Amino acid sequence: MDNQELSFSNLLYNLKSARRKKRLQKKDFDKQLIQIIRKRELQWQQRAALPMVPLENPYQKGWKRHFVLRDDITRSPTAAFYVQLLEKINTVQYHPERSFKLKKKRKRRKLPLERKQFLQEFSVW
Structure with a gap:
């Protein structure tokens, strides 16, 4: 055994x-x-x-926001001055959504807050 x-x-x-x-x-x-x-x-x-390849028709994803002159100002005799001024102080913002709202955390919740857009400061010099 x-x-x-x-x-x-x-x-x-x-x-x-x-x-x-x-x-x-x-x-x-x-x-x-x-x-x-x-x-x-x-x-x-x-x-x-991988190398970058240029596109035939370039495109942009998302939304772009900038300041534009009002119609009555563009038709006024001083329009050229305001156009040049706006070119120098205008700012551009990009955002994936049309609302341009940011989600900030407040009291354990994410609340959508409006994203403000300002002009560049124009110096006297």
Whole structure:
């Protein structure tokens, strides 16, 4: 009987214990994760190395906001002065939404607040 028990022992057939099986599964999973992360980093590097290609018809995503003269001022005799002045002090804002509202956190909630637009300060010099 002793001979039969020895022939089926863990030492002869190199059977894995439950703990060792679980440990090997975890190691294998970790190795797969490391491979995926390395592939992703390589893809990001390749994407960053791609050259820029000019578009045939350039386009802009989102909305653009700037100041414009009123119709009555553009028809007035001093319109040229105001056009030149506005060119120097005008500001441009870009935003993905037409509302130009920013979400600010107030009392544990994100509330949309209006984004104000100002002219550049005109110095006397």
